[in-house]
Amino acid sequence: MLKIAEHKDPQHSFKAEKFLSAEKLYLPLSQHTGKPSKICVEKKQTVRKNQLIAKSDGFISASLHAPVKGEILEIKKHFHPKFGKIKSIILKTELDNNQDNSLNHSFDLEKTAKEDILTAIAEAGVVGMGGAGFPAQVKLNPPKKIDTLIINGCECEPYLASDHRLMVENLEEIFKGIGVISKLVRPKEIIFAVEENKEEAIKKINYFINTKKTNLPKVKLKILKSRYPQGGEKQLIYSLTKRKISGKMLPLDLGCIVDNVATCFAIYEAAYLRQPLTRRIVTFCGDALVKPKNIWLNIGTTLGELIDKKIIEFKEKPKKIIFGGPMTGDTVVNLSTPILKTTSGVLFLEKLPKEEEESACIRCGRCINYCPMDLMPLEYVKMVKNKKYKNLENYQIKDCIECGCCSYICPAQIPVLDYIKLGKEKIK
Ligand code: SF4
Numbered sequence: 001m002l003k004i005a006e007h008k009d010p011q012h013s014f015k016a017e018k019f020l021s022a023e024k025l026y027l028p029l030s031q032h033t034g035k036p037s038k039i040c041v042e043k044k045q046t047v048r049k050n051q052l053i054a055k056s057d058g059f060i061s062a063s064l065h066a067p068v069k070g071e072i073l074e075i076k077k078h079f080h081p082k083f084g085k086i087k088s089i090i091l092k093t094e095l096d097n098n099q100d101n102s103l104n105h106s107f108d109l110e111k112t113a114k115e116d117i118l119t120a121i122a123e124a125g126v127v128g129m130g131g132a133g134f135p136a137q138v139k140l141n142p143p144k145k146i147d148t149l150i151i152n153g154c155e156c157e158p159y160l161a162s163d164h165r166l167m168v169e170n171l172e173e174i175f176k177g178i179g180v181i182s183k184l185v186r187p188k189e190i191i192f193a194v195e196e197n198k199e200e201a202i203k204k205i206n207y208f209i210n211t212k213k214t215n216l217p218k219v220k221l222k223i224l225k226s227r228y229p230q231g232g233e234k235q236l237i238y239s240l241t242k243r244k245i246s247g248k249m250l251p252l253d254l255g256c257i258v259d260n261v262a263t264c265f266a267i268y269e270a271a272y273l274r275q276p277l278t279r280r281i282v283t284f285c286g287d288a289l290v291k292p293k294n295i296w297l298n299i300g301t302t303l304g305e306l307i308d309k310k311i312i313e314f315k316e317k318p319k320k321i322i323f324g325g326p327m328t329g330d331t332v333v334n335l336s337t338p339i340l341k342t343t344s345g346v347l348f349l350e351k352l353p354k355e356e357e358e359s360a361c362i363r364c365g366r367c368i369n370y371c372p373m374d375l376m377p378l379e380y381v382k383m384v385k386n387k388k389y390k391n392l393e394n395y396q397i398k399d400c401i402e403c404g405c406c407s408y409i410c411p412a413q414i415p416v417l418d419y420i421k422l423g424k425e426k427i428k
Protein backbone atom coordinates (compact mmCIF):
# COMPACT_ATOMS: atom_id res chain seq x y z
CA MET A 1 0.00 0.00 0.00
CA LEU A 2 1.06 3.59 -0.59
CA LYS A 3 1.76 6.54 1.66
CA ILE A 4 0.36 9.47 -0.31
CA ALA A 5 -0.32 13.16 0.44
CA GLU A 6 -3.52 13.27 2.52
CA HIS A 7 -4.83 16.83 1.91
CA LYS A 8 -7.35 16.30 4.75
CA ASP A 9 -6.98 19.67 6.46
CA PRO A 10 -8.80 21.87 7.18
CA GLN A 11 -11.96 20.00 6.15
CA HIS A 12 -11.27 17.35 8.79
CA SER A 13 -12.15 19.87 11.48
CA PHE A 14 -15.08 21.69 9.80
CA LYS A 15 -18.45 20.80 11.29
CA ALA A 16 -20.96 19.52 8.74
CA GLU A 17 -23.30 22.33 7.68
CA LYS A 18 -26.91 21.76 6.64
CA PHE A 19 -28.42 22.64 3.28
CA LEU A 20 -31.96 21.45 2.73
CA SER A 21 -33.40 23.83 0.19
CA ALA A 22 -32.51 22.56 -3.29
CA GLU A 23 -35.30 23.64 -5.63
CA LYS A 24 -34.97 20.60 -7.86
CA LEU A 25 -33.59 17.18 -7.06
CA TYR A 26 -32.31 14.83 -9.78
CA LEU A 27 -32.62 11.23 -8.63
CA PRO A 28 -31.03 8.60 -10.91
CA LEU A 29 -32.45 5.08 -10.71
CA SER A 30 -28.96 3.59 -10.37
CA GLN A 31 -27.30 4.68 -7.16
CA HIS A 32 -26.32 1.18 -6.18
CA THR A 33 -24.81 -2.07 -7.42
CA GLY A 34 -27.39 -4.20 -9.22
CA LYS A 35 -30.54 -3.64 -11.22
CA PRO A 36 -31.84 -0.06 -11.42
CA SER A 37 -34.88 0.67 -9.26
CA LYS A 38 -38.32 0.56 -10.89
CA ILE A 39 -40.27 3.82 -11.02
CA CYS A 40 -43.55 3.83 -9.07
CA VAL A 41 -44.63 7.48 -9.51
CA GLU A 42 -45.87 9.50 -12.47
CA LYS A 43 -45.14 12.90 -13.91
CA LYS A 44 -47.03 15.69 -12.09
CA GLN A 45 -47.70 13.44 -9.07
CA THR A 46 -47.29 15.07 -5.66
CA VAL A 47 -45.09 13.08 -3.32
CA ARG A 48 -44.53 13.23 0.43
CA LYS A 49 -41.15 13.45 2.08
CA ASN A 50 -39.71 9.92 2.37
CA GLN A 51 -42.28 8.47 -0.07
CA LEU A 52 -41.09 5.52 -2.15
CA ILE A 53 -40.61 6.76 -5.72
CA ALA A 54 -38.78 3.78 -7.26
CA LYS A 55 -38.87 0.21 -5.97
CA SER A 56 -36.04 -2.23 -5.65
CA ASP A 57 -36.17 -4.51 -8.72
CA GLY A 58 -34.79 -7.90 -7.76
CA PHE A 59 -32.47 -9.50 -5.23
CA ILE A 60 -29.59 -7.08 -5.84
CA SER A 61 -31.25 -3.71 -6.20
CA ALA A 62 -32.31 -0.83 -3.91
CA SER A 63 -35.33 1.39 -3.37
CA LEU A 64 -35.34 5.15 -3.83
CA HIS A 65 -37.33 7.73 -1.86
CA ALA A 66 -38.25 11.40 -2.15
CA PRO A 67 -35.90 13.35 0.15
CA VAL A 68 -38.53 16.11 0.56
CA LYS A 69 -42.12 16.84 -0.36
CA GLY A 70 -42.69 18.00 -3.94
CA GLU A 71 -44.00 17.31 -7.41
CA ILE A 72 -42.56 14.92 -9.98
CA LEU A 73 -41.56 17.30 -12.71
CA GLU A 74 -40.17 14.85 -15.22
CA ILE A 75 -38.83 11.35 -15.67
CA LYS A 76 -36.03 11.44 -18.20
CA LYS A 77 -32.36 10.71 -18.78
CA HIS A 78 -30.05 12.91 -16.77
CA PHE A 79 -26.36 13.14 -15.88
CA HIS A 80 -24.86 10.53 -13.58
CA PRO A 81 -21.25 10.86 -12.34
CA LYS A 82 -20.32 7.38 -13.57
CA PHE A 83 -22.76 6.26 -16.26
CA GLY A 84 -23.18 9.29 -18.53
CA LYS A 85 -26.92 9.95 -18.81
CA ILE A 86 -29.38 7.54 -17.21
CA LYS A 87 -33.09 7.49 -16.35
CA SER A 88 -33.78 9.80 -13.42
CA ILE A 89 -36.73 11.21 -11.50
CA ILE A 90 -36.75 15.00 -11.31
CA LEU A 91 -38.48 16.36 -8.25
CA LYS A 92 -39.55 19.98 -7.87
CA THR A 93 -39.34 20.47 -4.14
CA GLU A 94 -41.58 22.46 -1.86
CA LEU A 95 -39.19 24.85 -0.23
CA ASP A 96 -41.29 25.50 2.84
CA ASN A 97 -40.79 21.99 4.02
CA ASN A 98 -40.35 21.41 7.68
CA GLN A 99 -42.73 18.55 7.83
CA ASP A 100 -41.29 15.13 8.44
CA ASN A 101 -43.43 12.21 7.37
CA SER A 102 -41.12 9.48 8.59
CA LEU A 103 -42.51 7.33 11.36
CA ASN A 104 -41.35 9.37 14.27
CA HIS A 105 -41.03 6.66 16.83
CA SER A 106 -38.17 4.48 17.81
CA PHE A 107 -38.51 0.70 17.37
CA ASP A 108 -37.52 -1.64 20.16
CA LEU A 109 -34.76 -3.61 18.48
CA GLU A 110 -34.70 -6.27 21.19
CA LYS A 111 -38.26 -7.22 20.36
CA THR A 112 -37.90 -6.97 16.58
CA ALA A 113 -37.27 -10.18 14.61
CA LYS A 114 -34.20 -10.40 12.39
CA GLU A 115 -36.36 -10.71 9.24
CA ASP A 116 -38.27 -7.55 10.14
CA ILE A 117 -35.05 -5.59 10.64
CA LEU A 118 -33.74 -6.79 7.27
CA THR A 119 -37.03 -5.77 5.65
CA ALA A 120 -36.81 -2.32 7.25
CA ILE A 121 -33.26 -1.87 5.93
CA ALA A 122 -34.30 -3.02 2.44
CA GLU A 123 -37.38 -0.78 2.44
CA ALA A 124 -35.21 2.19 3.42
CA GLY A 125 -33.00 1.71 0.34
CA VAL A 126 -29.80 1.47 2.37
CA VAL A 127 -26.69 0.74 0.32
CA GLY A 128 -22.98 0.67 1.12
CA MET A 129 -22.04 4.34 1.25
CA GLY A 130 -18.29 3.90 0.99
CA GLY A 131 -18.37 3.70 -2.81
CA ALA A 132 -19.82 0.59 -4.43
CA GLY A 133 -23.39 0.98 -3.15
CA PHE A 134 -24.03 -2.70 -2.53
CA PRO A 135 -27.57 -3.20 -1.12
CA ALA A 136 -27.19 -3.50 2.67
CA GLN A 137 -29.91 -6.10 3.26
CA VAL A 138 -28.08 -8.60 1.03
CA LYS A 139 -24.76 -8.16 2.82
CA LEU A 140 -26.40 -8.37 6.24
CA ASN A 141 -28.05 -11.71 5.52
CA PRO A 142 -24.95 -13.80 4.76
CA PRO A 143 -25.33 -17.48 3.84
CA LYS A 144 -22.26 -18.30 5.97
CA LYS A 145 -21.19 -17.85 9.60
CA ILE A 146 -19.51 -14.51 10.25
CA ASP A 147 -16.92 -14.27 13.02
CA THR A 148 -15.56 -10.77 12.42
CA LEU A 149 -17.50 -7.58 11.78
CA ILE A 150 -15.26 -4.75 10.59
CA ILE A 151 -16.44 -1.16 10.82
CA ASN A 152 -14.61 0.87 8.22
CA GLY A 153 -13.76 4.38 9.40
CA CYS A 154 -10.50 4.55 7.43
CA GLU A 155 -11.49 7.02 4.69
CA CYS A 156 -8.10 6.55 3.07
CA GLU A 157 -8.66 8.60 -0.11
CA PRO A 158 -6.98 12.02 -0.04
CA TYR A 159 -9.17 15.11 0.61
CA LEU A 160 -12.32 13.31 1.82
CA ALA A 161 -13.51 14.05 5.36
CA SER A 162 -17.22 13.16 5.41
CA ASP A 163 -16.77 9.88 7.32
CA HIS A 164 -14.53 11.62 9.83
CA ARG A 165 -17.14 14.29 10.51
CA LEU A 166 -19.86 11.68 10.87
CA MET A 167 -17.76 9.78 13.43
CA VAL A 168 -17.14 12.99 15.38
CA GLU A 169 -20.71 14.32 15.22
CA ASN A 170 -22.91 11.22 15.11
CA LEU A 171 -20.99 8.47 16.84
CA GLU A 172 -23.86 7.40 19.06
CA GLU A 173 -26.02 6.68 16.02
CA ILE A 174 -23.14 4.85 14.32
CA PHE A 175 -22.78 2.61 17.39
CA LYS A 176 -26.52 1.95 17.36
CA GLY A 177 -26.17 0.94 13.70
CA ILE A 178 -23.30 -1.38 14.67
CA GLY A 179 -25.63 -2.88 17.29
CA VAL A 180 -28.22 -3.59 14.58
CA ILE A 181 -25.63 -5.26 12.34
CA SER A 182 -24.32 -7.25 15.30
CA LYS A 183 -27.82 -8.49 16.05
CA LEU A 184 -28.20 -9.60 12.44
CA VAL A 185 -24.86 -11.34 11.84
CA ARG A 186 -23.82 -12.28 15.41
CA PRO A 187 -20.04 -11.88 15.03
CA LYS A 188 -17.59 -13.10 17.68
CA GLU A 189 -15.61 -9.91 17.34
CA ILE A 190 -16.24 -6.33 16.17
CA ILE A 191 -13.25 -4.26 15.01
CA PHE A 192 -13.68 -0.51 14.49
CA ALA A 193 -10.85 0.46 12.13
CA VAL A 194 -9.72 4.07 11.87
CA GLU A 195 -6.58 5.57 10.34
CA GLU A 196 -4.25 7.45 12.67
CA ASN A 197 -4.89 10.84 10.99
CA LYS A 198 -8.43 11.01 12.46
CA GLU A 199 -7.49 12.07 15.98
CA GLU A 200 -10.80 13.69 16.90
CA ALA A 201 -12.76 10.59 15.90
CA ILE A 202 -10.29 8.28 17.67
CA LYS A 203 -10.70 10.20 20.94
CA LYS A 204 -14.47 9.97 20.68
CA ILE A 205 -14.54 6.28 19.85
CA ASN A 206 -12.17 5.51 22.73
CA TYR A 207 -14.38 7.50 25.08
CA PHE A 208 -17.46 5.63 23.89
CA ILE A 209 -15.85 2.25 24.34
CA ASN A 210 -14.14 3.03 27.66
CA THR A 211 -17.11 4.67 29.34
CA LYS A 212 -19.34 1.85 28.15
CA LYS A 213 -21.58 4.36 26.39
CA THR A 214 -22.00 1.45 24.06
CA ASN A 215 -23.48 -1.81 25.24
CA LEU A 216 -21.47 -3.71 22.63
CA PRO A 217 -18.71 -5.29 24.74
CA LYS A 218 -16.97 -6.86 21.79
CA VAL A 219 -15.99 -3.63 19.96
CA LYS A 220 -12.21 -3.15 19.63
CA LEU A 221 -10.76 0.05 18.22
CA LYS A 222 -7.88 -0.57 15.86
CA ILE A 223 -5.83 2.43 14.80
CA LEU A 224 -4.06 1.89 11.50
CA LYS A 225 -1.31 3.82 9.76
CA SER A 226 -2.64 6.06 6.98
CA ARG A 227 -2.09 4.12 3.80
CA TYR A 228 -3.83 3.93 0.45
CA PRO A 229 -5.99 1.90 -0.45
CA GLN A 230 -6.43 0.60 3.09
CA GLY A 231 -10.16 1.43 3.11
CA GLY A 232 -10.82 -1.17 0.41
CA GLU A 233 -12.65 -4.18 1.87
CA LYS A 234 -10.06 -6.74 0.91
CA GLN A 235 -7.08 -4.66 2.02
CA LEU A 236 -8.73 -3.82 5.32
CA ILE A 237 -9.51 -7.46 6.07
CA TYR A 238 -5.89 -8.33 5.38
CA SER A 239 -4.54 -5.44 7.52
CA LEU A 240 -6.68 -6.49 10.47
CA THR A 241 -6.84 -10.28 10.28
CA LYS A 242 -4.06 -11.28 7.85
CA ARG A 243 -6.71 -13.28 5.98
CA LYS A 244 -6.16 -12.91 2.26
CA ILE A 245 -8.97 -12.79 -0.27
CA SER A 246 -8.08 -14.12 -3.64
CA GLY A 247 -9.85 -14.50 -6.96
CA LYS A 248 -13.61 -14.55 -6.75
CA MET A 249 -13.72 -14.87 -2.95
CA LEU A 250 -15.94 -12.54 -0.97
CA PRO A 251 -15.24 -11.20 2.55
CA LEU A 252 -17.87 -13.59 3.92
CA ASP A 253 -15.86 -16.55 2.58
CA LEU A 254 -13.29 -15.58 5.21
CA GLY A 255 -15.92 -15.05 7.90
CA CYS A 256 -15.84 -11.25 7.61
CA ILE A 257 -18.28 -8.44 6.87
CA VAL A 258 -17.04 -4.88 6.32
CA ASP A 259 -19.38 -1.92 6.70
CA ASN A 260 -18.54 1.74 6.28
CA VAL A 261 -19.45 4.14 9.13
CA ALA A 262 -21.92 6.10 6.97
CA THR A 263 -23.68 2.84 6.15
CA CYS A 264 -23.90 2.06 9.90
CA PHE A 265 -25.55 5.46 10.40
CA ALA A 266 -28.07 4.77 7.61
CA ILE A 267 -28.78 1.32 9.08
CA TYR A 268 -29.47 2.93 12.46
CA GLU A 269 -31.94 5.35 10.85
CA ALA A 270 -33.65 2.57 8.91
CA ALA A 271 -33.92 0.13 11.82
CA TYR A 272 -34.72 2.53 14.66
CA LEU A 273 -36.63 5.30 12.87
CA ARG A 274 -37.79 3.70 9.58
CA GLN A 275 -36.10 6.67 7.93
CA PRO A 276 -35.06 5.95 4.32
CA LEU A 277 -31.62 6.85 3.01
CA THR A 278 -32.18 10.26 1.41
CA ARG A 279 -29.24 12.37 2.62
CA ARG A 280 -25.59 12.20 3.52
CA ILE A 281 -22.54 14.30 4.41
CA VAL A 282 -20.49 15.37 1.38
CA THR A 283 -17.02 16.96 1.50
CA PHE A 284 -16.40 19.79 -0.99
CA CYS A 285 -12.73 20.62 -1.35
CA GLY A 286 -9.84 21.36 -3.68
CA ASP A 287 -7.67 24.38 -4.52
CA ALA A 288 -10.36 26.02 -6.70
CA LEU A 289 -12.68 26.59 -3.73
CA VAL A 290 -12.69 29.64 -1.44
CA LYS A 291 -13.18 27.29 1.51
CA PRO A 292 -13.61 23.53 1.84
CA LYS A 293 -16.83 22.38 3.49
CA ASN A 294 -18.66 19.35 4.77
CA ILE A 295 -22.39 19.61 4.06
CA TRP A 296 -25.45 17.46 4.85
CA LEU A 297 -27.20 17.23 1.50
CA ASN A 298 -30.27 15.58 0.14
CA ILE A 299 -29.36 13.11 -2.56
CA GLY A 300 -30.24 14.55 -5.94
CA THR A 301 -28.85 18.03 -5.15
CA THR A 302 -26.84 19.30 -8.12
CA LEU A 303 -23.50 21.08 -8.03
CA GLY A 304 -25.08 23.87 -10.09
CA GLU A 305 -27.62 24.70 -7.41
CA LEU A 306 -24.95 24.76 -4.70
CA ILE A 307 -22.88 27.14 -6.83
CA ASP A 308 -25.87 29.39 -7.74
CA LYS A 309 -26.79 29.70 -4.06
CA LYS A 310 -23.14 30.38 -3.15
CA ILE A 311 -23.04 27.40 -0.82
CA ILE A 312 -19.77 26.53 -2.51
CA GLU A 313 -17.70 29.33 -3.99
CA PHE A 314 -14.78 29.37 -6.37
CA LYS A 315 -11.69 31.51 -6.10
CA GLU A 316 -10.56 30.13 -9.46
CA LYS A 317 -12.50 28.38 -12.20
CA PRO A 318 -11.90 24.66 -11.66
CA LYS A 319 -10.13 22.85 -14.48
CA LYS A 320 -11.27 19.48 -13.21
CA ILE A 321 -14.23 18.33 -11.09
CA ILE A 322 -14.07 14.87 -9.56
CA PHE A 323 -16.92 13.01 -7.85
CA GLY A 324 -15.23 11.02 -5.09
CA GLY A 325 -11.55 11.12 -4.26
CA PRO A 326 -8.69 11.84 -6.67
CA MET A 327 -7.61 8.17 -6.84
CA THR A 328 -10.90 6.42 -7.63
CA GLY A 329 -13.29 9.27 -8.39
CA ASP A 330 -15.05 10.08 -11.67
CA THR A 331 -14.34 13.27 -13.60
CA VAL A 332 -17.54 15.13 -14.43
CA VAL A 333 -18.04 18.01 -16.84
CA ASN A 334 -21.65 18.94 -16.24
CA LEU A 335 -22.67 20.97 -13.20
CA SER A 336 -26.13 19.40 -13.28
CA THR A 337 -24.59 16.19 -11.98
CA PRO A 338 -26.34 15.23 -8.74
CA ILE A 339 -25.07 13.97 -5.39
CA LEU A 340 -25.82 10.24 -5.00
CA LYS A 341 -26.14 7.91 -2.02
CA THR A 342 -22.51 6.95 -2.63
CA THR A 343 -21.03 10.46 -3.10
CA SER A 344 -18.68 11.10 -0.19
CA GLY A 345 -17.02 14.14 -1.73
CA VAL A 346 -16.54 16.40 -4.73
CA LEU A 347 -13.13 17.76 -5.61
CA PHE A 348 -12.61 21.02 -7.54
CA LEU A 349 -9.08 21.34 -8.87
CA GLU A 350 -7.54 24.42 -10.43
CA LYS A 351 -3.89 23.38 -10.51
CA LEU A 352 -3.43 20.08 -12.25
CA PRO A 353 -0.24 18.06 -12.14
CA LYS A 354 1.86 18.75 -15.23
CA GLU A 355 0.77 16.24 -17.84
CA GLU A 356 3.88 14.39 -18.73
CA GLU A 357 4.02 12.37 -21.84
CA GLU A 358 3.60 8.64 -21.51
CA SER A 359 6.84 6.85 -22.32
CA ALA A 360 7.65 3.20 -22.88
CA CYS A 361 7.36 0.76 -20.00
CA ILE A 362 10.79 0.22 -18.46
CA ARG A 363 9.62 -2.99 -16.75
CA CYS A 364 10.62 -1.68 -13.36
CA GLY A 365 7.90 -3.82 -11.73
CA ARG A 366 6.73 -1.06 -9.40
CA CYS A 367 3.11 -1.40 -10.54
CA ILE A 368 3.25 -5.08 -9.61
CA ASN A 369 4.90 -4.44 -6.25
CA TYR A 370 2.32 -1.84 -5.24
CA CYS A 371 -0.79 -3.55 -6.60
CA PRO A 372 -2.85 -4.45 -3.51
CA MET A 373 -4.51 -7.29 -5.45
CA ASP A 374 -1.26 -8.93 -6.58
CA LEU A 375 -2.05 -8.37 -10.25
CA MET A 376 0.20 -7.68 -13.25
CA PRO A 377 -0.85 -4.18 -14.36
CA LEU A 378 1.94 -3.83 -16.95
CA GLU A 379 0.59 -6.88 -18.79
CA TYR A 380 -2.86 -5.28 -19.05
CA VAL A 381 -1.32 -2.23 -20.70
CA LYS A 382 0.47 -4.44 -23.22
CA MET A 383 -2.64 -6.50 -23.99
CA VAL A 384 -4.90 -3.48 -24.43
CA LYS A 385 -2.37 -1.71 -26.64
CA ASN A 386 -2.12 -4.86 -28.78
CA LYS A 387 -5.92 -5.35 -28.72
CA LYS A 388 -5.47 -8.82 -27.14
CA TYR A 389 -8.57 -8.36 -25.03
CA LYS A 390 -9.32 -12.07 -24.69
CA ASN A 391 -6.12 -12.61 -22.68
CA LEU A 392 -7.13 -10.04 -20.06
CA GLU A 393 -9.40 -12.44 -18.21
CA ASN A 394 -6.63 -15.04 -17.93
CA TYR A 395 -4.70 -12.39 -16.02
CA GLN A 396 -7.63 -11.77 -13.62
CA ILE A 397 -8.35 -8.22 -14.76
CA LYS A 398 -11.77 -8.50 -13.09
CA ASP A 399 -10.04 -8.64 -9.68
CA CYS A 400 -8.71 -5.10 -10.22
CA ILE A 401 -10.36 -2.78 -7.69
CA GLU A 402 -9.41 0.30 -9.76
CA CYS A 403 -7.48 1.84 -6.87
CA GLY A 404 -5.13 3.68 -9.25
CA CYS A 405 -1.93 2.78 -7.36
CA CYS A 406 -0.33 1.46 -10.56
CA SER A 407 -0.87 4.75 -12.44
CA TYR A 408 0.28 6.77 -9.42
CA ILE A 409 3.53 4.86 -9.04
CA CYS A 410 4.51 4.41 -12.70
CA PRO A 411 7.78 6.28 -13.50
CA ALA A 412 6.97 6.14 -17.24
CA GLN A 413 3.74 8.15 -16.64
CA ILE A 414 1.67 5.38 -18.17
CA PRO A 415 -2.01 5.89 -17.27
CA VAL A 416 -2.24 2.20 -16.39
CA LEU A 417 -5.71 2.44 -14.84
CA ASP A 418 -7.12 4.08 -17.99
CA TYR A 419 -5.89 1.10 -20.02
CA ILE A 420 -7.40 -1.28 -17.44
CA LYS A 421 -10.78 0.47 -17.59
CA LEU A 422 -10.70 0.35 -21.38
CA GLY A 423 -9.80 -3.36 -21.26
CA LYS A 424 -12.65 -4.09 -18.86
CA GLU A 425 -15.07 -2.24 -21.15
CA LYS A 426 -13.91 -4.27 -24.15
CA ILE A 427 -14.46 -7.64 -22.47
CA LYS A 428 -17.90 -6.74 -21.10
S1 SF4 B 1 5.36 0.82 -13.18
FE1 SF4 B 1 5.13 1.57 -15.25
S2 SF4 B 1 7.18 1.39 -16.12
FE2 SF4 B 1 7.18 0.14 -14.27
S3 SF4 B 1 6.61 -1.92 -15.00
FE3 SF4 B 1 4.72 -0.93 -14.41
S4 SF4 B 1 3.94 -0.01 -16.30
FE4 SF4 B 1 6.10 -0.50 -16.64
Ligand code: SF4
Nearest residue numbers: 371400401403404406
Ligand atom coordinates in the same frame (compact mmCIF):
# COMPACT_ATOMS: atom_id res chain seq x y z
S1 SF4 C 1 -4.13 -3.19 -11.26
FE1 SF4 C 1 -6.00 -2.45 -10.32
S2 SF4 C 1 -5.87 -3.11 -8.21
FE2 SF4 C 1 -3.79 -3.25 -9.07
S3 SF4 C 1 -2.86 -1.26 -8.61
FE3 SF4 C 1 -3.75 -1.08 -10.63
S4 SF4 C 1 -5.78 -0.21 -10.27
FE4 SF4 C 1 -5.06 -1.03 -8.29
